[in-house]
Amino acid sequence: MEGKFFFRKYLIWVILLLGQIHGYKSCIEEERKALLDLKKYLISVTEESWFHYVLPTWTNDTKSDCCHWEGVKCNRTSQRVTEIAFNTPFFKQDSLLNLSLLHPFEYVRSLDISRNFFIGLFDDVEGYKSLGRLRNLEILNLASNKFNNSIFPFLNAATSLTTLFIQKNRLSGHFPAKEFKDLTNLELMDMSGNKFNGSIPIGGFPKLRKMKALDLSSNNFSGSMGLEGKSKHILCYSIKTGGICEMKNIQELDLSQNKLVGQFPLCLNGLTGLQVLDLSSNQLTGKLPSSLGNLKSLKYLSLLDNNFEGFFSVGWLANLSELSVLKLNSKSKLLLVDSEGSWIPKFQLSVIELISCNMVKVPYFLIYQNDLSHIDLSDNKISGDLPHWLLANNKNLEVLFLQNNSFTSFQLHESSHNLLLLDYMKLANNNFQGTLPSSLGNMKEISYMDVSRNNFTGTLPRSFVMGCYSMQVLTLSHNKLSGEVFPESANFTKIRELSMDNNLFSGKIGQGLRSLSSLSLLDISNNNLTGVIPSWIGELPFLYALLLSNNSLEGEIPISLFNIVSILDLRNNRLSGNIPTFTNIHDTHSLLLRGNNLTGNIPRQLCGLRNIQLLDLASNRLNGSIPPCFSNTSFVLGKSLYDNDYSSISRNAFQYTDFKSLIVLDRFRLEYLTITPIKIEFATKHRYDAYVGGNLKLLFGMDLSENELSGDIPPELGGLLELQALNLSHNKLSGSIPKTFSGLKNVESLDLSFNRLHGRIPSQLTELNSLAVFNVSFNNLSGVIPQGKQFNTFDAKSYLGNSLLCGKPTNTSCGSSNFQEPDNEVEAEESTVDMVSFYWSLAAAYVTILLGLFSSLSFDSPWSRFWFCLVDVFITKAKSLLW
Numbered sequence: 001m002e003g004k005f006f007f008r009k010y011l012i013w014v015i016l017l018l019g020q021i022h023g024y025k026s027c028i029e030e031e032r033k034a035l036l037d038l039k040k041y042l043i044s045v046t047e048e049s050w051f052h053y054v055l056p057t058w059t060n061d062t063k064s065d066c067c068h069w070e071g072v073k074c075n076r077t078s079q080r081v082t083e084i085a086f087n088t089p090f091f092k093q094d095s096l097l098n099l100s101l102l103h104p105f106e107y108v109r110s111l112d113i114s115r116n117f118f119i120g121l122f123d124d125v126e127g128y129k130s131l132g133r134l135r136n137l138e139i140l141n142l143a144s145n146k147f148n149n150s151i152f153p154f155l156n157a158a159t160s161l162t163t164l165f166i167q168k169n170r171l172s173g174h175f176p177a178k179e180f181k182d183l184t185n186l187e188l189m190d191m192s193g194n195k196f197n198g199s200i201p202i203g204g205f206p207k208l209r210k211m212k213a214l215d216l217s218s219n220n221f222s223g224s225m226g227l228e229g230k231s232k233h234i235l236c237y238s239i240k241t242g243g244i245c246e247m248k249n250i251q252e253l254d255l256s257q258n259k260l261v262g263q264f265p266l267c268l269n270g271l272t273g274l275q276v277l278d279l280s281s282n283q284l285t286g287k288l289p290s291s292l293g294n295l296k297s298l299k300y301l302s303l304l305d306n307n308f309e310g311f312f313s314v315g316w317l318a319n320l321s322e323l324s325v326l327k328l329n330s331k332s333k334l335l336l337v338d339s340e341g342s343w344i345p346k347f348q349l350s351v352i353e354l355i356s357c358n359m360v361k362v363p364y365f366l367i368y369q370n371d372l373s374h375i376d377l378s379d380n381k382i383s384g385d386l387p388h389w390l391l392a393n394n395k396n397l398e399v400l401f402l403q404n405n406s407f408t409s410f411q412l413h414e415s416s417h418n419l420l421l422l423d424y425m426k427l428a429n430n431n432f433q434g435t436l437p438s439s440l441g442n443m444k445e446i447s448y449m450d451v452s453r454n455n456f457t458g459t460l461p462r463s464f465v466m467g468c469y470s471m472q473v474l475t476l477s478h479n480k481l482s483g484e485v486f487p488e489s490a491n492f493t494k495i496r497e498l499s500m501d502n503n504l505f506s507g508k509i510g511q512g513l514r515s516l517s518s519l520s521l522l523d524i525s526n527n528n529l530t531g532v533i534p535s536w537i538g539e540l541p542f543l544y545a546l547l548l549s550n551n552s553l554e555g556e557i558p559i560s561l562f563n564i565v566s567i568l569d570l571r572n573n574r575l576s577g578n579i580p581t582f583t584n585i586h587d588t589h590s591l592l593l594r595g596n597n598l599t600g601n602i603p604r605q606l607c608g609l610r611n612i613q614l615l616d617l618a619s620n621r622l623n624g625s626i627p628p629c630f631s632n633t634s635f636v637l638g639k640s641l642y643d644n645d646y647s648s649i650s651r652n653a654f655q656y657t658d659f660k661s662l663i664v665l666d667r668f669r670l671e672y673l674t675i676t677p678i679k680i681e682f683a684t685k686h687r688y689d690a691y692v693g694g695n696l697k698l699l700f701g702m703d704l705s706e707n708e709l710s711g712d713i714p715p716e717l718g719g720l721l722e723l724q725a726l727n728l729s730h731n732k733l734s735g736s737i738p739k740t741f742s743g744l745k746n747v748e749s750l751d752l753s754f755n756r757l758h759g760r761i762p763s764q765l766t767e768l769n770s771l772a773v774f775n776v777s778f779n780n781l782s783g784v785i786p787q788g789k790q791f792n793t794f795d796a797k798s799y800l801g802n803s804l805l806c807g808k809p810t811n812t813s814c815g816s817s818n819f820q821e822p823d824n825e826v827e828a829e830e831s832t833v834d835m836v837s838f839y840w841s842l843a844a845a846y847v848t849i850l851l852g853l854f855s856s857l858s859f860d861s862p863w864s865r866f867w868f869c870l871v872d873v874f875i876t877k878a879k880s881l882l883w
Helices: 002-022 029-044 048-053 127-133 149-156 266-270 290-294 364-368 388-392 438-442 462-467 511-515 535-539 559-563 604-608 628-632 693-698 715-719 739-743 763-767 789-793 825-831 835-857 862-882
Strands: 072-074 081-085 096-098 110-112 120-122 139-141 163-165 188-190 195-199 213-215 220-224 252-254 259-262 276-278 283-286 300-302 307-313 325-329 334-338 351-355 374-376 383-385 399-401 406-409 424-426 433-435 448-450 455-458 473-475 480-485 497-499 504-509 521-523 545-547 567-569 574-578 590-592 597-600 614-616 621-624 648-660 667-677 679-684 687-692 701-703 708-712 725-727 732-734 749-751 773-775 780-784 804-806
Touching (some): 029 081, 628 715
Parallel strands (some): 096 120, 163 188, 188 213, 220 259, 351 374, 383 406, 424 448, 567 590, 597 621, 725 749, 780 804
16 A cells, blocks of 8 residues: 555656656646737737737647747746737737736736837726736836826736836826835836936835836936935935935936936935946036945946036045946046056956046056956046056957047057957047057957047058958048058958048059958048049949048049949049949939049939939039939938938947846946948038038038039929029029029028029029028129018129129119110120120220321321431430430
């Protein structure tokens, strides 16, 4: 009998063990049916064309184990559903979630309905108490929906919650603290990325004593964080009101990216268990307290982008042995961080950011750091040599930002040659001199390097262009670098952005650029380049911005360059020949050919550039008429056809620390946005201005000035609604000003000067409310100058050289006796003085008079004898005066 009992007991343990090893066969039937009902409801609120994307693994197949369905997890022993997650972002507008469908899942522990774009919750039976039915629910993720404040009563019923994620919704107004009065078990809460305003509800968490992590960042909270008295406190309420400073279990507090003002709240220094404190991107002022050193558990401290001032010593934090991330700067530029002192820190940092802290030396305590992965000392006043020990001591260094200082010498010592992990290095805007060290080639992993706006000289080291094979962004602009541009092949096979502008590079464009097959931006403008533009540049498969302006390049423009889909800038070179007649229609944003020796007609194919925003063909020798077909371009249609923004090239790069966050549930992520702004100069309003980055995408302009264009101005140009600048000056255009120009509703600068235009100035142009500069000088215009609106602001300079114009602002009165307005445009044209005939008539009269004078002197007459006598007297008188 005992043997049978032992055998049965043994068999049960074997079965349980096999169940643990091989798992279960299926979830229970009741919950399986409930999951299918949930799917059916989700399909009912989904757009019809997306039905098949709704939870495709949730099927009626009885052989399908619902515990293995996507987003579903079960307890291995009880087979009850413990986790549910679904993401179906194609719901119909204003969809709600029926909470009653979740009631069968009594043992569910985690519910993730993030990124579904629900606008609310409902339960026709239980109402606000619905979530209270889920007694085991601990984790609720509602992030990235469209919930508003109507969900708070539902949440307060979920009293078992320990973790609540509700970031990136549409919660707004003052924080409804009373709605959380029953959530006494909450430990983690993330409500970032909403639209809360008013004071932070620091006194509104009276029972949240278990809170370990609280994230209220990226809202619109405002008010003081100082110690002005109880009536004005935001953070420092007494223990009776249960403020944040009384949450003794708090480990992470993120209030960044709000509008908080006042001084640093001293009561926070009493939260000795605090590990993460982020108050960055607010408007805090005053001095930072030395009592920050009391936060013994602190690992992550960010006070960036505030207005702190006065003296601060990092030595106050010397005993924080857990400190790993320190980020500090001041927008006021009145913060002075002590960079001296021989104290020895107990911490080993992985990230140090001391930006705009008025430091004159590299902080000495960094000599004791050997595990830094990120160093940012930019925007200080540090001068002298770049300390070699900073690189030598930190073998894991990935990011080095030292821009906007006054460093003079950049030498990499042998001890720093093994910086294999260095990924980002920014040394721009210093006083670095000498040549680039050849040891840069040892940085095999570097992908971003900016040494612009220094005084580096010499050629690019061969070891550098061959050794840094991970390079993606290289900026060498505004130095004194010389030599040829990549005469030999380079190992920059991953490079995407190469900026070499404003240097002393000379000679031909080298064949070595052909190996840069990933190149998207190439800027070699403002150098001393000569020779022709090689056609293979336009065949680089990803190149969409080529800037070669202000060099001495010559020859014809290769047709392959019109493969470049964004920006082609060839201004101010010595290029000749016709503009190539290309066959394909591309999306060029800016075509800039000003200041060359181009001839021939403007090809009609330019009208196919449907994404064009800047067209500059000025200062060439183009002839023929202006094509009327520009009405097919974005000058009419605007930017709506395309969403691409080529005004700058940006890339996201991420660098991680080993610090783990309770809220993020992952390693802290430090994000770097590398932006290469594209700078283009364009003439508007009588000025040649530079447009950079975001400003560039807002400008629409066409400049055809200083050519030999003739014929009438096409009336179709009046339909270019988006144009802000139109310059047709210094050509040979004739005919009248089209009345259709009244359609240029956005034009701010219109220059038609130095042509052969005649007739009246259309009165319809007074409807151009944006017009700030108007110039029709030196034409053959006639009649009364229109007045009203913007035209009342133009002075006489706008109308010089048009003798038949009258009225304000000229001095010619339309009713004066010496002015007679032509009856019609034909008579005005006939009355216009033919200056060429006038000059020929004047010359003929002069020659006739001169010949008549000489012929009369050749005959003997009293008049001729008197003339020669007068000449003799004059000569005699002149000799007496000279001798």
